[in-house]
Amino acid sequence: MxxxxxxxxxxxxxxxxxxxxxxxxxxxxxxVGLDCYYVTTVGDNWTRLAEVLAQALGxxxxxxxxxxxxxxxxxxxxxxAAAVLGVPLEERPELWExxxxxxxxxxxxxxxxxxxxxxxxxxxxxxxxxxxxxPGFWVERNGKILxxxxxxxxxxxxxxxxxxxxxxxxxxxxxxxxxxxxxxxxGESHLEQALEDLIRHQGxxxxxxxxxPGEVRIRLSVRAATEAEAQSLLAPVEEAILERVGRYxxxxxxxxxxxxxxxxLRERQLTLGxxxxxTGGLIGHRLTSVPGSSAxxxxxxxxxxxxxxxxxxxxxxxxxxxxxxxxRETALAxxxxxxxxxxxxxxxxxxxxxxxxxxxxxxxxxxxxVSATVGERAWVxxxxxxxxxxxxxARSAQAALDLLRRALLEGExxxxxxxxxxxxxx
Amino acid sequence: MxxxxxxxxxxxxxxxxxxxxxxxxxxxxxxVGLDCYYVTTVGDNWTRLAEVLAQALGxxxxxxxxxxxxxxxxxxxxxxAAAVLGVPLEERPELWExxxxxxxxxxxxxxxxxxxxxxxxxxxxxxxxxxxxxPGFWVERNGKILxxxxxxxxxxxxxxxxxxxxxxxxxxxxxxxxxxxxxxxxGESHLEQALEDLIRHQGxxxxxxxxxPGEVRIRLSVRAATEAEAQSLLAPVEEAILERVGRYxxxxxxxxxxxxxxxxLRERQLTLGxxxxxTGGLIGHRLTSVPGSSAxxxxxxxxxxxxxxxxxxxxxxxxxxxxxxxxRETALAxxxxxxxxxxxxxxxxxxxxxxxxxxxxxxxxxxxxVSATVGERAWVxxxxxxxxxxxxxARSAQAALDLLRRALLEGExxxxxxxxxxxxxx
Numbered sequence: 001m002x003x004x005x006x007x008x009x010x011x012x013x014x015x016x017x018x019x020x021x022x023x024x025x026x027x028x029x030x031x032v033g034l035d036c037y038y039v040t041t042v043g044d045n046w047t048r049l050a051e052v053l054a055q056a057l058g059x060x061x062x063x064x065x066x067x068x069x070x071x072x073x074x075x076x077x078x079x080x081a082a083a084v085l086g087v088p089l090e091e092r093p094e095l096w097e098x099x100x101x102x103x104x105x106x107x108x109x110x111x112x113x114x115x116x117x118x119x120x121x122x123x124x125x126x127x128x129x130x131x132x133x134x135p136g137f138w139v140e141r142n143g144k145i146l147x148x149x150x151x152x153x154x155x156x157x158x159x160x161x162x163x164x165x166x167x168x169x170x171x172x173x174x175x176x177x178x179x180x181x182x183x184x185x186x187g188e189s190h191l192e193q194a195l196e197d198l199i200r201h202q203g204x205x206x207x208x209x210x211x212x213p214g215e216v217r218i219r220l221s222v223r224a225a226t227e228a229e230a231q232s233l234l235a236p237v238e239e240a241i242l243e244r245v246g247r248y249x250x251x252x253x254x255x256x257x258x259x260x261x262x263x264x265l266r267e268r269q270l271t272l273g274x275x276x277x278x279t280g281g282l283i284g285h286r287l288t289s290v291p292g293s294s295a296x297x298x299x300x301x302x303x304x305x306x307x308x309x310x311x312x313x314x315x316x317x318x319x320x321x322x323x324x325x326x327x328r329e330t331a332l333a334x335x336x337x338x339x340x341x342x343x344x345x346x347x348x349x350x351x352x353x354x355x356x357x358x359x360x361x362x363x364x365x366x367x368x369x370v371s372a373t374v375g376e377r378a379w380v381x382x383x384x385x386x387x388x389x390x391x392x393x394a395r396s397a398q399a400a401l402d403l404l405r406r407a408l409l410e411g412e413x414x415x416x417x418x419x420x421x422x423x424x425x426x
Numbered sequence: 427m428x429x430x431x432x433x434x435x436x437x438x439x440x441x442x443x444x445x446x447x448x449x450x451x452x453x454x455x456x457x458v459g460l461d462c463y464y465v466t467t468v469g470d471n472w473t474r475l476a477e478v479l480a481q482a483l484g485x486x487x488x489x490x491x492x493x494x495x496x497x498x499x500x501x502x503x504x505x506x507a508a509a510v511l512g513v514p515l516e517e518r519p520e521l522w523e524x525x526x527x528x529x530x531x532x533x534x535x536x537x538x539x540x541x542x543x544x545x546x547x548x549x550x551x552x553x554x555x556x557x558x559x560x561p562g563f564w565v566e567r568n569g570k571i572l573x574x575x576x577x578x579x580x581x582x583x584x585x586x587x588x589x590x591x592x593x594x595x596x597x598x599x600x601x602x603x604x605x606x607x608x609x610x611x612x613g614e615s616h617l618e619q620a621l622e623d624l625i626r627h628q629g630x631x632x633x634x635x636x637x638x639p640g641e642v643r644i645r646l647s648v649r650a651a652t653e654a655e656a657q658s659l660l661a662p663v664e665e666a667i668l669e670r671v672g673r674y675x676x677x678x679x680x681x682x683x684x685x686x687x688x689x690x691l692r693e694r695q696l697t698l699g700x701x702x703x704x705t706g707g708l709i710g711h712r713l714t715s716v717p718g719s720s721a722x723x724x725x726x727x728x729x730x731x732x733x734x735x736x737x738x739x740x741x742x743x744x745x746x747x748x749x750x751x752x753x754r755e756t757a758l759a760x761x762x763x764x765x766x767x768x769x770x771x772x773x774x775x776x777x778x779x780x781x782x783x784x785x786x787x788x789x790x791x792x793x794x795x796v797s798a799t800v801g802e803r804a805w806v807x808x809x810x811x812x813x814x815x816x817x818x819x820a821r822s823a824q825a826a827l828d829l830l831r832r833a834l835l836e837g838e839x840x841x842x843x844x845x846x847x848x849x850x851x852x
Contacts, residue, residue, distance in 0.1 A: 011636055013462045015453025016606075016645070020444050022467065027441025036439045037474060041448065041465035048463060071615045072635060073625065106792075106810050111615040131813050154639070154817055210442050274728075280714025281707030284728040288706025291782055291815055299734040302700075302710040302726035304719075308768050312725065312738070342734050356717055389717055 067151030273342030313337030493577030699768030739763030
C-alpha cells in the first residue's frame with residue numbers, strides 16, 4: 001500500500017513554521033507498515049491544492065492531508081477535497097452541535113464562522129476532535145482513501161493515534177513491528193561504533209539509530225504477521241545491543257526519561273524536590289508533563305539569582321563565595337536544600353552556564369553540575385556540553401534526570417557509570 | 427517568478443528527521459521576493475526523483491533541490507538532474523582537487539567514493555562548499571533554473587546565503603515585506619470576525635491570521651521595491667487592525683511573550699519572582715530561554731504540593747483550607763509569596779487543574795487562576811481552558827505572562843482588558 005502526505009498552509013511555504021507534521025505523520029505511517037513515497041506542501045490556494053490532491057489520489061492508495069480545516073476563509077481542504085472527489089459538501093448538524101458544545105465549555109459562544117467546520121464531503125466519516133474544534137474526515141472513493149486532519153499538531157496527533165492508525169494498521173499486509181530503545185550519556189557516533197556490525201549486517205530486523213539533544217534512540221523494526229513472530233525476531237537483536245550498551249539505556253519502551261524516573265519514584269514510594277538554576281524550570285516542566293506526577297513531585301525551586309540560592313535553598317554563602325554558583329559544592333548544597341526545604345525523600349539539582357553570556361576564564365559556557373541525593377547518599381557529576389543556550393538547557397535537564405535514575409538504581413546494586421559518590425553530607 | 431523546492435531523502439519520508447531545510451529555504455526565497463508554490467519531499471529513488479524534478483521544472487521558473495549530493499550510492503541528485511535536463515554528467519577535476527584538499531585539512535585522505543561528488547551535469551556552474559565536501563550546482567536550461575544544494579543544513583545555508591540568494595535577488599521583481607502581529611486572549615475565529623472586512627477586501631496588503639495554543643498571529647505582507655514603500659503600505663492596515671483589537675496585541679515585531687515581558691521588566695528596572703503550580707516550571711523555562719534573563723528573573727518556585735505552597739511560599743493554611751489550592755485567593759497569596767520570598771519587585775503566579783485527574787464537581791479540569799503583583803497592586807484572573815494536559819499548561823503559562831504584561835502597562839494608564847483589580851493586600 002502506497003501512502004502520501006499533503007501538508008497545507010501558506011505559512012509553510014513562507015518558511016514561517018517548520019513542517020513538524022510531515023515527520024510526525026510519516027513516522028506513524030511507517031509504524032503500521034505503510035510506505036510513504038511523497039510529501040507535498042502546498043499553500044491555501046484552490047487551484048494548486050486541487051492539482052496536488054488529484055495527483056496524489058492518482059498515484060497513491062492512501063492520501064493524508066493536514067491543515068486547511070480551520071474556520072477561516074483561507075481554509076479550503078473540505079471544499080477542494082469534495083471537488084476533487086466529485087461530490088458535494090454536506091452539513092452535518094451533529095458536528096455543529098459538538099463545535100458549539102466545545103465553545104460553551106469555555107464559557108463562550110461559537111462564532112458563526114466555525115459553522116463551516118461542520119461541512120464534510122458527501123460520504124465522508126467525521127473523525128472526532130476532542131482537543132479542538134475542527135473535525136477531520138475519512139472518505140473512500142474509487143478504491144482510494146482520503147483522510148483529512150487539522151494542521152494543529154496536537155489535534156492531528158490525537159486523531160492519528162486514536163482513530164486513523166488503528167484503522168490503517170488493519171489494511172497493511174505485514175505490519176511493521178518496532179521497538180525503540182532510548183539511551184543517554186553517549187553520543188550517536190559512539191553508539192553507532194559500538195553497534196557497527198549489527199547496523200551493517202542487518203537481517204530481517206532493521207537497526208536504525210537517531211539522535212536528539214542529550215539522547216539517542218535505536219529503532220528495531222521487522223515486518224511480521226503476528227506480534228509473537230515479531231517478538232521472537234526482535235528479542236535476540238535487542239539482547240545483543242543491550243549486552244554492549246545496556247548501561248546507557250533508560251527505556252526499552254520508548255518512554256521519555258521523566259516517565260521512567262517518575263515510575264521509579266512511585267514504585268519506591270519516594271518523593272522528589274528539585275532545585276534548578278540554568279535549566280530555569282525545564283526539569284519541573286518535564287516531570288509535571290506526566291499525568292499523576294503530583295504523587296511524587298513536590299516542587300522545583302528555580303533559583304536563578306544567588307540570593308535565591310541562599311534564601312530559598314539555604315545554600316551557605318561561604319560555598320557560593322568560595323566555589324562559585326557553578327560548582328560541585330553548590331550543586332550538592334542545592335540538591336540537599338531542595339530535598340530539605342520541600343520535605344522530600346530525594347533531591348535533584350542542576351547549576352551551570354547556559355550562555356551565551358556568563359562564562360569566565362575557568363568556567364566556560366556549557367559547564368554544568370548535576371547532583372542527586374537519595375536518603376543520606378549524594379551524587380554529583382560535572383558535564384561540559386556544546387551547543388546553543390536551548391541545547392545546553394535541554395542536555396542539562398536530561399543529565400540531571402538520568403543521574404537521579406542511576407542514583408535510584410545504584411541503591412539496588414546497579415553499577416553507577418562514572419558517578420562520583422560523595423557519600424552523605426558535605 | 428515561481429520557485430519550488432524539492433527536498434530529497436528517505437529519512438524524511440520515514441519521519442526520522444524533521445524537514446527544517448524546507449522552512450529555511452522557503453523563508454529565504456520569500457526574503458528576496460520569490461514565490462514558493464510547492465515543496466515536495468521524495469526519497470532516494472531514481473524513478474520518483476526524476477518524476478518530481480521533471481514536474482517541478484515544468485511548472486516553476488526556479489527549482490531548488492536539497493539533499494542527495496553525498497558520496498554514497500543512495501545519493502542520486504547529480505545523475506537524475508542530468509537525465510531530466512537531457513545532458514551528460516561531466517567530471518570537474520578542480521572539484522575533486524577541492525574535495526581532496528578538504529580531507530587533507532583534517533588529516534585524512536579523501537575516500538575514492540567521494541570522487542562522484544566532482545561530477546556535475548554538463549553546463550552547470552559549481553557552487554563551492556567551504557563547510558563540507560559536496561559541491562552544489564546551478565544550471566540554466568530552456569529558461570529554467572535548477573539549483574542543487576546539500577541536505578546538511580549548515581552546508582545548505584552557507585551556499586544559499588553566500589551564493590544563491592544574492593543571485594536570485596537580482597532576478598526577483600519586487601521583494602515581499604512582511605510584518606507579524608501577535609495576539610493573545612482571544613481566539614482565531616473571534617479575531618477574524620473582528621477583522622472580517624479587512625481580510626475579505628484585501629488590497630495590495632495580504633492579511634493572514636494563524637493560530638497556536640494561547641496565541642493568534644496576523645501576518646501582513648506586501649510586495650514593494652523599497653522598505654520605505656512597503657512601510658507606507660503596511661502602516662494603515664496595521665493601524666486599522668490595532669484600532670479594533672490592539673488591546674490583545676502583545677508584539678508588533680513577531681516576538682514571543684517572554685521576550686516582550688522580559689524587555690518591559692528590564693526597561694522598568696524591575697525584578698520578578700514566579701510561583702507555579704499546574705505549569706510545573708514552564709513559565710520559568712520560557713522566561714529563562716531568553717539570553718540575559720538573569721537581569722530581571724530571580725527565580726520560580728514550583729510548588730506542586732500544598733505543603734510546599736505553605737512552607738516555600740508562605741500561603742496561609744487557612745486560605746488553602748477555606749478556598750482550596752485552585753482558587754483566586756491562593757493565586758494571589760502565591761504571587762505575593764513568590765515576590766516576597768525571592769525579594770522581587772513583581773510577583774506572578776498560576777494555580778489550576780491541568781488534568782486529566784484532579785477535578786472536583788465545582789472545579790473542572792482547565793480551571794486556572796493567574797495572579798500578578800506589581801509593587802502594592804495586585805491582579806487576578808480566572809480562566810477555563812479546554813484541551814489536554816499539555817495544552818492547558820501551555821495556555822496557562824501564556825495567560826500568566828500576558829497578565830503580567832498588562833499589569834505592567836496598566837501602571838501607565840493602559841486599559842486593563844477585563845482584569846479584576848483587587849488593589850493591594852488581600
